[in-house]
Amino acid sequence: MPKIVNHQKRKEQLAEAAWRVIRREGLEGLSVRRVADEAGMSLGSLRHYFDTHAELLAFSMRLVSQRVNERIEQxxxxxxxxxxxxxxxxxxxxxxxxxxxxxxxxxxxxxxxxxxxxxxxxxxxxxxxxxxxxxxxxxxxxxxxxxxxxxxxxxxxxxxxxxxxxxxxxxxxxxxxxxxxxxxxxxxxxxxxxxxx
Amino acid sequence: MPKIVNHQKRKEQLAEAAWRVIRREGLEGLSVRRVADEAGMSLGSLRHYFDTHAELLAFSMRLVSQRVNERIEQxxxxxxxxxxxxxxxxxxxxxxxxxxxxxxxxxxxxxxxxxxxxxxxxxxxxxxxxxxxxxxxxxxxxxxxxxxxxxxxxxxxxxxxxxxxxxxxxxxxxxxxxxxxxxxxxxxxxxxxxxxx
Missing domain, CATH: 1.10.357.10 (Tetracycline Repressor, domain 2)
Known part of the structure; x- marks a missing residue:
């Protein structure tokens, strides 16, 4: 898998981990540390994909719409x-x-x-x-x-x-x-x- | 005003202070201390009306329905x-x-x-x-x-x-x-x- 695709795929896996944290604990339960734990990744590795909590949250929210759109297109x-x-x-x-x-x-x-x-x-x-x-x-x-x-x-x-x-x-x-x-x-x-x- | 009525009225004022905190900061911004501050009351005085955060929250939620019902009845x-x-x-x-x-x-x-x-x-x-x-x-x-x-x-x-x-x-x-x-x-x-x- 080319590196750029792998990077996107890993970001989506982290967003899905963020979704699980939000569903279980609410939005205020969301932190980069909790998401790293949920995804079984170190905080340092997560920072390679998302610099800030805000970036992680924005990507996770947009991925919801994107998934719906992909299903509709198909x-x-x-x-x-x-x-x-x-x-x-x-x-x-x-x-x-x-x-x-x-x-x-x-x-x-x-x-x-x-x-x-x-x-x-x-x-x-x-x-x-x-x-x-x-x-x-x-x-x-x-x-x-x-x-x-x-x-x-x-x-x-x-x-x-x-x-x-x-x-x-x-x-x-x-x-x-x-x-x-x-x-x-x-x-x-x-x-x-x-x-x- | 009889003491019992006064007690109820004060609880409603505290619930209204809780509403303002929730609207401004979200539910996770709610704490008995924030509500005491918002209502201009000491934490000790607030405890006279609500023992716990859960009691304050429950009363505040029920007051929403109660106010709607009162308006409808009138x-x-x-x-x-x-x-x-x-x-x-x-x-x-x-x-x-x-x-x-x-x-x-x-x-x-x-x-x-x-x-x-x-x-x-x-x-x-x-x-x-x-x-x-x-x-x-x-x-x-x-x-x-x-x-x-x-x-x-x-x-x-x-x-x-x-x-x-x-x-x-x-x-x-x-x-x-x-x-x-x-x-x-x-x-x-x-x-x-x-x-x-």
Whole structure:
């Protein structure tokens, strides 16, 4: 493996160790020392990849979005707008262990975004990326004349975005209250109302 | 003022000082010493009201729900189901400084609920209380034959609950992205779909 690839791969392994620390102990449990321990690496070796706590945190947060985007790019799109939209949204909801981890991390970041300006800035990037994704879905429904007449793309996007994030928070935090099969059933029911009959 | 009332009032003032610390510094910034400082009280005096950090935190979390409930009980209900439901939901969304504080606190608690069992337990109580409130709204629509035929009360409740919490998170965290007047417009648009035409 070329050295540059190995370097990137090692950074991702350290970010995944950071994810485990955050999920177990919350964001305030995160320190470069804890992550080095979690990854079975010396603090000196970790410093070869991340100079500061802030760099490690920023990389770990961005890797969450990157993993979601990679999965979405690899989806077997069908050209059927309804099925394609449901496939994308399913990648954003905690429907397996990987997606549960992402939802828990997103919630930990959101919970600190108000009191921590650096986390807020990165959370806003994630928020905007998601918003833009939902907006493209709604715009494609309108463009392809699949949406009910007269729908307001901006309002519908904000509603769908809030619904999906709210469902992810509820399922990640209270799995005994919101079942896994509730998630796509509720999303699908919501989409029914946007599509022409 | 009788001593017992004074005692309760002082506890609420300390909880409000705890809210300010949590909003400014996050939940991990909370300590009995920080709250005593914030309230301009000695640590010894604070201990007269709360023995432990856990007691102070539990009281502060429960006071959030209690304040929301008090406001809802005092609403000038009209008997018009649509207007009454919108009035209640408006009390749950960050539409003024008090409600913004509540949304920020709720988000800070939710962000720690996954990694902290005590916070999780109290967050679940808040979640259930809200769920039950939304369920009563949906049930009353069905009972009064105002809802569209064939709606599933449990699924509709979960959807409305996720939508309102998602909107509260978005507005509290990214006020530059979700405007204040988006909130009730989106809720009202969603309710339109539940009501018979």
């Amino acid at each position: 989806l077997p799109f069908t050209g059927d707008a309804r099925r394609d939209i449901e496939m994308i949204i399913a990648q954003l909801l905690p429907l397996d262990e990987q997606r549960l981890a992402e939802a828990e991390l997103w919630l930990a970041f959101a919970g600190k975004a108000i009191s921590d300006p650096a986390i807020r800035k990165m959370s806003l990037e994630m928020h905007d990326e998601l918003y833009n994704g939902f907006r493209r879905m709604i715009d494609s429904l309108i463009l392809n004349k699949l949406a009910k007449d007269g729908i307001d793309a901006e309002q519908e996007t904000k509603e769908l975005h809030a619904l999906v994030d709210g469902l992810a928070v509820h399922r990640a935090t209270f799995p005994e209250r919101v079942r896994e099969d509730d998630l796509m059933r509720i999303v699908s029911h919501h989409l029914n109302r946007l599509f022409k009959n | 609403l000038p209900f009209t008997g018009d189901a649509r207007r009454d439901i919108e009035m209640i939901i408006a009390q749950l969304l960050p539409l003024d400084e008090q409600r913004l504080a509540e949304a920020e606190l709720w988000l800070a608690f939710a962000g720690k609920a996954i990694s902290d069992p005590a916070i999780r337990k109290m967050s679940l109580e808040m979640h259930d209380e809200l769920y039950n409130g939304f369920r009563r709204m949906i049930d009353s629509l069905i009972l009064n034959k105002l809802a569209k035929d064939g709606i599933d009360a449990e699924q509709e409740t979960k959807e409305l609950h996720a939508l309102v919490d998602g909107l509260a998170v978005h507005r509290a965290t990214f006020p530059e992205r979700v405007r204040e007047d988006d909130l009730m417009r989106i809720v009202s648009h969603h309710l339109n779909r539940l009501f018979k035409n």
